[in-house]
Amino acid sequence: MLVLSEHAVARPRSGFVLSGLLSLLLILLVAAPSLSPAGFPFLHPVNIDTDPENMLPADEPVRVFHNAMKGEFGLYDMVVVGVINRQHPQGVFNRESLGHIHALANYAQQISWEKGGEQKGVVAIDVIAPSTVDNIEQAGLGSVRFEWLMSRPPETDAEALAIADKAMRLPFLNDTLVSRDKKAMALYIPITSKNDSYEVAQRLRAKIAEFDTADEFHITGLPIAQDQFGIEMFKQMAISAPVAMLLIFILMWWFFRHVKLVIAPLVVALISVILTMGLLVVTGNTIHIMSSMIPIFVMPIAVLDSVHILSDFFDRYPQLRDRKATLKAVMEELSAPMLFTSITTCAGFGSLAFTPIPPVQTFGVFVALGVVFAWLLTVTLIPAYIMLMPESSLSGFGMGAKGEAHTPLSRMLQRVGLFTYRRGKLILAVTAVLAGGAVYGIQQIQINDNPVKWFAEDHTIRVADKALNERFGGTYMAYLALAPAAGENGQPAQTRAGLLQSLAGLDPQIIAVIENKLNTLPGDSPPAWLPAFTAFALAQQEATATDAEWEAWDRVLLSAGEWQQAQEVFKRPEVLRYMASLQRYLDGTGLVGKSNGLPDIVKTVHRELFLGREQDFRIPDTRAAVAQTLITYQSGHRPQDLWHFVTPDYRQSNLWIQLKSGDNKDMNALVGAVETFFSENPPPVALQHNWFGLTYINVIWQDEMVAGMLKAFLGSFVIVLVMMTVLFRSLWWGLLSMLPLTVTIAAIYGLIGLVGKDYDMPVAVLSALSLGLAIDYAIHFLARSRYLQQSQGSWALGIKAVFGEPARAISRNVIVIGVGFLPLLVAPLVPYQTVGFFISSILVFAGAASLLILPALLTQFETVFFKNQEPTTCTTVSP
Structure with a gap:
């Protein structure tokens, strides 16, 4: 590293020219596909991807099964449009409201566009709305009439109310299309791809804006939430990074009072971000929720070493009054700590490459690359920038006449150093108490996530989610596929x-x-x-x-x-009765808002074949009678709906399960409840059951992320410990360096458990992220402590020196990096808020722990850590 710095000092312009050209090249490579796609077919355009399904590899078994079952049953992801009328006595079932709903449904069926040779938009044939579904009613004994539930808008409120009464008799529509209080109606709009949901929603909103009505219109569903997040994520990335840079600039100006000089770290941060994100795009990686946060991570990290260099330069330059000599002294002292802090940070982020979540892998690898770029640019451009500045511009730079020791920060740090020396046992006792509380809190952590909760509570997505799930069976879909077990054909071995x-x-x-x-x-x-x-x-x-x-x-x-x-x-009556009993069981768990399946179709048609008598709402007694109900159902306007619930060979069936909550904990509880039912109620035919659907996929990737994060954290912890042992050439010093971050991570995660914050996707990655960052403080503190203890001749004098410039540099870094993540707190997206709050908390806490716990331990175990020195007494230390 010293060779790089010396070269930069000798040829200061070359580094800026090279980094500038490289940055310009990457910017052009990123922009070229958008400006002229045909002219640059070998380059990758910028792609945004917020699909949680892509949290799993394409060949993940649950994902493969999910896509296979969607194809098998002809299912599509849906956008849900809810209409609520709180003013009219009949709710939405009035002439005006149903007229708007009829117009909106007709418009939705026409939403279509062509992209890349494929037809995109709404799957018109499967739209579920009052004008597109059948009313099923008896037409005499043994006969059933199928007619559109609402073939035209009603002319009177009485006609509108009659539509509600008809819908409430049909299990598939009751509490799915029509709310039980008749105040609301939901339209289910299937789309060709999840990536089309935002465009479909925007067109629906434009149509709704044409209505002059008191009705409330809400648009929600997992696909629209995920696609909406992608749009807002991109905007947030464009806002947060510049705001973070501005805050860092203000802080560094406040620390060093020299505008020209503090521009250098910002140049390093900007070039590091350009190189990292440019390389991300040109290598064909998509910008996911994780990778969108790369700039906000790289930027504060990129200025950490710069702060140490400037802080040391700030203290030394007034004494030497020679830039080259000052830089040489600074880089000789800081080279090893900066190199190891960069390596450990890379190890922390790089460990994410071993998680089973592709977007997290990408995030970890490219932040690690960003750290490498930042380190390389710091040790070259910062010295080069200082050398390019006129000597006269440094006039008055550095400690004033009274010295840096007389600033409020310095006086406070000297008091902290004295306190750690005299009250070390108290500090360690408080640390032990905090550790005990942290262990208890960690045991209370609840693993849970929900993509809809990635938005703030007042966001239209969250408002719609709450409003519709209060009135309907649920907008979150999970599917339970049933099929005969391997080798089971409904009869003794049929070969x-x-x-x-x-x-x-x-x-x-x-x-x-x-x-x-x-x-x-x-x-x-x-x-x-x-x-x-x-x-x-x-x-x-x-x-x-x-x-x-x-x-x-x-x-x-x-x-x-x-x-x-x-x-x-699935034509056998006993099998259908078993499925119906499973549905009744699910309805009684409190986890399911509504379920629909083949038994509902059979029972409904059977009832209408027998003059609509409620006692005939049941599964027929014979296979032939079941077959008759299914043939009758296929004579309606939507015969294809049958194949959404059963395959044409009647070998596989599918239960549609609506949940009012998309929380993973609720989906996990439902999976457990179904396992309990099957174990306690053996089916008449050996059946295998498997889950699919977006709600279930969210559970799988969350579970894999938790396990992957734990492995990544433990792996990087061991790697960093080995590196610290090598750096300090002592296992005891290696263990000592790991203590502040260990206490910090335990305390923060204990707090998460105590306050009831869900352990979700952003929280899951914080442990691995914070490990690589939080260790930086300990490295600088311990490396400078050993050096100053030896140069001062005793720890009593060494601790006073440590709480001079080294502690000031650490404190400045704590403030800079803590504030650097604060712009995320005002983001409208909850994952950004979570990352902003907790990463700032972890890093500030880790800095404080390093300045309190480490000197306390060094003092209490001075003979262990400084074996060649005699123990000293606190009387030799003065404030």
Whole structure:
């Protein structure tokens, strides 16, 4: 490092020219794809991605299953539009409100645009609105009438109220489309992609703005929350970083009172951010919620070493009055601490590369690169900048006539040093008490997250979420896929040999033909080979020449038909009753607002086939009767809706579960409740059950993040400990350096548990982030303590010197980096607020812990840490 600094001092212009050209190059590479996409096909444009699904790798099993089931059941992510009328006695079921709802639904079905050769927007055929769903009612015994629930806007309030009464009779619509108090209605608008949700929402808002009405319109849902977050995240990144830079500039000016000089650290910070974010984009990485915070992390970190250099230069220059000599003395003393603090910071952030969350990996790697850029620029550009300044511009720079020791900060630090020397035991006792409280608090931590809660409480997304979940079954969707367990076909083992056995007694020649054909059909289970075999048997029957052969193949077809029916597990009445009992159980847990499934369709149609009598709202007793209800349902206007709940071969079914909360803790509790039900209530047919849906995916990535963060923290803790041991050439000194940050992290996380703050995504990453930063204070304090203890001849004199310039530099850094993250507190996005508050708290607390705990321990165990020195007494220390 000294070689780099000496080269910068000797050739100060070269470093600025090189870094300037490199920054300009990266800016051009980032801008080029946007300015001329066709001209730069090899470059990557800026991509924004806030999809929590991408928190998991593309090949993650739960994600693969989720996408497979969406395709299997024809499901799409949905934007939810809620309409509430608090003034009219009939709520939204009045002529004017339903007229607006009808117009909005028609407009929503037309939202479409082309992008990249693909049609984007709303999936019109699956929009759920009063004008797009069927009313199902009896039309005489054994007959059912299907008609649009609201084919046209009602002309009177009486007609409007009749629509509500019809909807309330249908399980799928009651508490899903229509609220129980009839004050509200929800429209469910499926979209081709989650990334289209913001554009769809904006177009819906524009249409709603045309209505002159007292109705409240709310737009929510996980897709719109995630896409909205992406838009606001980008704006926040553009605001927070410049504000942080301004605050840092003001603080450094206040410390050093020299505008030209404090510009240098800001130049280092700006170039570090440009290099880091430019490299992020040109390498094809997307800007996710984590990577959007890279600038706000790199910027304060980039000025840390600069503050140490300027602080030491501030104290030494008035004595030497020679820039080159002063810089040489400063860099010789600070080179090792700055190098190791940068390495440990890189280790802390770099450890995130070993988490199973791709966006977190990207964040960790590129912040670590930013730290490398910052270190390299600091040790070159700061000395070079000072050398480029006219000597006359430094006139009056540094300690005044009375010396830096007479400033309020210096006087306070001298008192702190004296206090740690005289009251070390008290400090350690208080630290032990805090550690005990922290352990208790950590045990109270509750792991939980919810993307909708990433917005402030007064944000329109949060307001809509609260308003709609108070009135409907829930806007958070989770899906439970059911299928026969492996090897289970609804009957005793059904294999090719089993089919041959059922055909015993047929002509041996026909048996031989059947056996030969079965051996050529692919697949192990009957659903794989039975359709092909049935088609073969039908062709053989049509080609027969005698009545005996025709009758033999007719028996084969009859047997194959029976086997085919046996495969249709979800036509069996006992299976549907089991699913219905599961739904009743879920409704009673308090975790589920509403559930919809195949049993609801069957029971509703069965009731209407029997003149709409409530006692006939049940599952029929025979498979044939179940089949009749399903065939009847398919004669309605939306026959495709059946395949949202069951596959055409009736081998897989799907329960739609609505939750009023998107909190992971509630989804986890629901998963546990379902496991309990299946263990206590064995199904009539062995069934396997698997979850999918965005609400469930959030649980999986959160769990993996918690586990990944813990591993990253423990791994980087060990790495940093080894590095500290190498730096100080002593295990005791290595352990000592880790103590302040350990106490700090335990205290902050204990506080999180005590105040009931959820352990969410931002909180999860703070431990690994803070480790690399918080250790910096301890390194500088201990490195300077050893040097000054040796130069002063005793710890009693050394501690007084340590609480001079070294403590001032540490204090300035504590203030700079603590304030540097404060702009995040005014962000409208909660994750930014969380990071801003807790990272500032951790770093300020770690700085205070380093200045209190470390000198107290060094004093109390002086003979251990300073073996070559005689113990001293406090009487030799003066304030």
